[in-house]
Amino acid sequence: MPSTSLSGRTVLVTGATAGIGFETARRLAQQGATVLVHGRTAEEAQAAVDALIATSAGIETTQLLALAADFTHLDEVEAMAHRVIETHPHLDALVNNAGMAAPERHTITADGNEVAFQVNFLAHYLLTCLLEPALTTDPGGRVVNVSSSLHRTGTIQWSDPNRIRRYSRLAAYAQSQLALTVFAADPRVTAVSVHPGVCDTALLPLYAHEGATPAEGAAYVARLCDPAVEIVNGAYYDRDQRVDPAPAATENRSLQRLNKLAAQLTGHTA
Numbered sequence: 001m002p003s004t005s006l007s008g009r010t011v012l013v014t015g016a017t018a019g020i021g022f023e024t025a026r027r028l029a030q031q032g033a034t035v036l037v038h039g040r041t042a043e044e045a046q047a048a049v050d051a052l053i054a055t056s057a058g059i060e061t062t063q064l065l066a067l068a069a070d071f072t073h074l075d076e077v078e079a080m081a082h083r084v085i086e087t088h089p090h091l092d093a094l095v096n097n098a099g100m101a102a103p104e105r106h107t108i109t110a111d112g113n114e115v116a117f118q119v120n121f122l123a124h125y126l127l128t129c130l131l132e133p134a135l136t137t138d139p140g141g142r143v144v145n146v147s148s149s150l151h152r153t154g155t156i157q158w159s160d161p162n163r164i165r166r167y168s169r170l171a172a173y174a175q176s177q178l179a180l181t182v183f184a185a186d187p188r189v190t191a192v193s194v195h196p197g198v199c200d201t202a203l204l205p206l207y208a209h210e211g212a213t214p215a216e217g218a219a220y221v222a223r224l225c226d227p228a229v230e231i232v233n234g235a236y237y238d239r240d241q242r243v244d245p246a247p248a249a250t251e252n253r254s255l256q257r258l259n260k261l262a263a264q265l266t267g268h269t270a
Contacts, residue, residue: 005228007032010088012067012131014038014124015098017048020146020196023218024095026052028225029059036084038098042068071098071123072109074266081130091134093225096124096180097146102172106163113265114162116169120176125183125262128191135189142231143191144224147181149238151195152246154178158257161265181249182258185234193245194237196220 011028015021017039025035029052037052039045045066053059065087069080084091102116109118128135128143135141154174157163163172184193196217220239223229236245248254263269 009092012036102169145193151177
């Protein structure tokens with residue numbers, strides 16, 4: 001069994017079947033953590049677990065557990081959260097990494113939300129709120145929101161978060177990333193947000209033609225899960241540097257409005 005700073009700690013990584021999430025799960029497990037590997041389906045999550053074991057040195061099968069929830073269905077997010085609470089009543093870290101590029105065509109989920117806003121933010125809001133009891137059993141519990149530098153270009157359309165009146169995929173994506181960054185300041189749990197750099201993942205076309213490897217981006221995410229790394233609630237990191245986020249992410253009024261909106265859209269109140 002690996003013996004490092006993360007030995008004995010349990011971390012849930014959403015969107016862990018590919019890209020930065022997959023490499024974050026690998027890195028955390030290699031450092032000794034038990035990692036709950038989330039995928040959209042049970043088959044995808046188990047395939048990721050199998051691939052991690054097959055391609056990684058020093059990871060034992062007991063360190064990885066597959067979990068499934070399709071974030072376009074909030075009831076699946078809720079069911080997964082309840083399963084985590086039952087099986088792991090103490091959770092040391094939650095990595096809110098699952099994400100998607102907003103589609104070209106305006107798309108509304110069965111829950112009634114613009115799909116990128118739901119997958120990238122609302123599902124993570126709901127998951128974080130439901131896992132609060134597990135994350136706060138120890139003062140060291142923390143949440144790492146994998147955000148984006150594009151949050152700086154975003155605005156939250158408070159009266160039209162689904163962007164029904166005016167939709168563009170880039171604006172929808174930026175809105176979801178700004179919301180995720182603002183949410184890191186929620187005082188209920190200790191949380192930070194991080195832009196892991198422009199990496200060669202499915203989201204690369206939103207940024208550039210080439211980027212760093214997912215493993216390089218994952219290093220910045222995994223670093224923030226380490227209890228040896230001191231963090232301040234609400235802080236924003238660009239890779240390993242703490243920098244100021246967009247002004248909206250530092251305004252308490254923005255957080256209050258966002259929590260009210262998210263509670264309304266997810267049906268979950270604190």
